[in-house]
Amino acid sequence: MSDDYDVVIVGASIAGCAAAILFANLGARVALLEKHSGMDAYKVLCTHTLQPSCMPVVKTLGLLPLLEEAGARRHVTHLWTRWGWIEPQDEPGREPLPHGLNVRRQTLDPLLRRLAAGTPGVDLRLGHSVNGLLEEDGRFTGVRVTAKGTQSRLTARLVVGADGRGTTVGDLSGLPVRLSANNRLGFFAQYRGLAEDTASRVWFLDPDTAFAFPNDDGVTVVACSPNKEQHASAFRADLEGSFERFVRALPDAPRIDRAERVSKIIGTRDLPNVYRRPYGPGLALVGDAALATDPLWGVGCGWAFQSAQWLVDAVGPAVAGQGDVLPGLDAYGEKHRAALDSHHKLMEDYSAVRPFNVFERLLLSAAARDAGAARHYHAFASRLIDVKEFASPGSLLRAARVNAFHRPRNAPPKI
Ligand SMILES: Cc1cc2nc3c(=O)[nH]c(=O)nc-3n(C[C@H](O)[C@H](O)[C@H](O)COP(=O)(O)OP(=O)(O)OC[C@H]3O[C@@H](n4cnc5c(N)ncnc54)[C@H](O)[C@@H]3O)c2cc1C
Structure with a gap:
């Protein structure tokens, strides 16, 4: 293939590979550049739960049967709250609840x-690190790339940055960026032998959180996100002891003492929220390059798949048909904002570490007490409905009614 393409994509992880396949399926010639040279490289800093919202894209890519064959576990997440467990169940006579993986x-x-x-049309180039953008007449026209110490240039009608949270393409593009602090730590480890953990579980300790996600190959990922102010010095002084004490103290805790830890304790003390404008002239950002939000919600992988799909829906026909990509880029930016902005604002606000507000208390307590309210919460946590729909006046009214008629388990019977 020559070094002129329809699309150059920087980063061959979730967002980049998904975009490459979808563009190529429309007939586009795609260069997919990845700085790692190994085909089997993978992102270590991730607890890899995929939300139900991205399952349609996973299916479109033809990836679902491959993942299930490889042992991926379907899940509907259960949540511990101080009002009890929220355990969403299928509604009798209706479609099963949408699941994640x-x-x-x-x-x-x-x-x-x-x-x-x-995929025919995709030219994957491993060991290719992008370090510059080409520009002509005020629009981006390609990239500068280094491979094995040699510099070269690739041109394209669309440049896509799918290069993750620390995006070089995003930095070089000069697109506006919004940063905010995340006041939580994030640590996790993989265990074998937590066989009783069949559901994905999340603990909302308000404001700290923890998770246990059963995965392929009998491995459960156990994670915690304690607030920095209270826990940072203990986790710095004794990571293993602090992590294990935190997990053991959870209500209905995963029995890590009976299990085998098969990874190091992995994590980070600093993960700010980063939101970039996802497009410029001749250039788009997908996945974490556009929006790297608090990992506590387990949404980044799903949004990497979904933003790739939104970009291809918006500009794919123009890219593959030699049309003008600029109007489609505006449409992509608008779709990205409409789909993710309200979710991210709430996540950003919660990452400052605050107790639940009055609406969250109302909706979560009702979800722990009522099957319909639990399904409503599931739709929200799965990112199938937005914040407005989750906390709509009707939902708040239904939650208030659930709570008004709720009787604690040990209350004396009504006469
Ligand atoms: C602690 C933690 C836990 C998380 N847990 C979850 C979870 O449970 N569920 C979830 O959905 N999300 C989770 N996430 C978020 C998730 O990991 C990311 O949202 C997701 O990986 C984003 O995918 P991506 O393809 O956009 O970027 P990445 O997966 O980061 O991939 C970027 C790719 O670009 C390549 N690259 C970078 N720079 C260049 C360059 N200059 N040239 C060429 N290639 C380059 C990289 O090598 C890499 O392959 C977690 C994140 C963290 C930090």
Whole structure:
């Protein structure tokens, strides 16, 4: 292939591979550039739960059967709250609840990269690190890339930054960026032998949180996000002891003492929220390059798949048909904002570490007490409905009614 393409995509992880496959399926010639040289490279800093919202894209890519064959676990997440467990169940006589998938990145990333590499029209170039953008007449026209110490240029009608949270493309593009602090730590480890953990579980300790997600190959990821102010010095002084004490103290805690830890304790003390404008002239950002939000909600992988799909829906026909990509880029930016802005604002606000507000208390307490309210929460946490719909006047009224008629388990019977 020559070094002139319809699309150059920087980063061959979730967002980049998904975009490459979808563009190529429309007939576009795609260069997919990845700085790592190994086909099996994967993102270590991730607890890899995929939300139900991204399942349609996973299916479109043809990835679902491959992941299930590789042992990915379907899940509907259960949540511990101080009002009890929220355990969403199928509604009798209706479609089953939409499920997500848990699959380790060491399984997911190589499978998806191979799928992209095998898609006609995709030219995957491993060991290619992008370090510059080409510009002409006020629009981006390609990238500068280094491979094995040699510099070269690739041109394209669309440049896509899918290069993650620390995006070089985003930085070089000069697109506006909004940063905010995340006042939580994030640590996790993989265990074998937590066989009783069949559901994905999240603990909302208000304001701290923890998770246990069963994955492929009998591995459960156990994670915690304690607030920095109270826990940072203890986690710095004794990571293993602090992590294990935190997990053991959870209500209905995963029995980590009976299980085998099969990874190091992995994590980070600093993960700010980063939101970039997702497009410029001749350039788009997808996945974390556009929006890297608090990992506590387990949404980044799903949004990487989904933003790739939104971009291809908006500009794919123009890219593949040699039309003008600029109007489609505006449409992509608007779709991205409409779909993710309200979710991210709430996540950003919660990452400052605050107790639940009055609406969250109302909706979560009702979800712990009522099957319909639990399904409503599931739709929100799965990112299938937005904040406005989750906390609509009707939902708040229904939650208030649930709570008004709720009687604690040990209350004396009504006469
Ligand atoms: C602690 C933690 C836990 C998380 N847990 C979850 C979870 O449970 N569920 C969830 O949905 N999300 C989770 N996330 C978020 C999730 O990991 C990301 O949202 C997701 O990986 C984003 O995918 P991406 O393809 O946009 O970027 P990435 O997966 O970061 O991939 C970027 C790719 O670009 C390549 N690259 C970078 N720079 C260049 C360059 N200059 N040239 C060429 N290639 C380059 C990289 O090598 C990499 O392959 C978590 C994040 C963290 C930090």
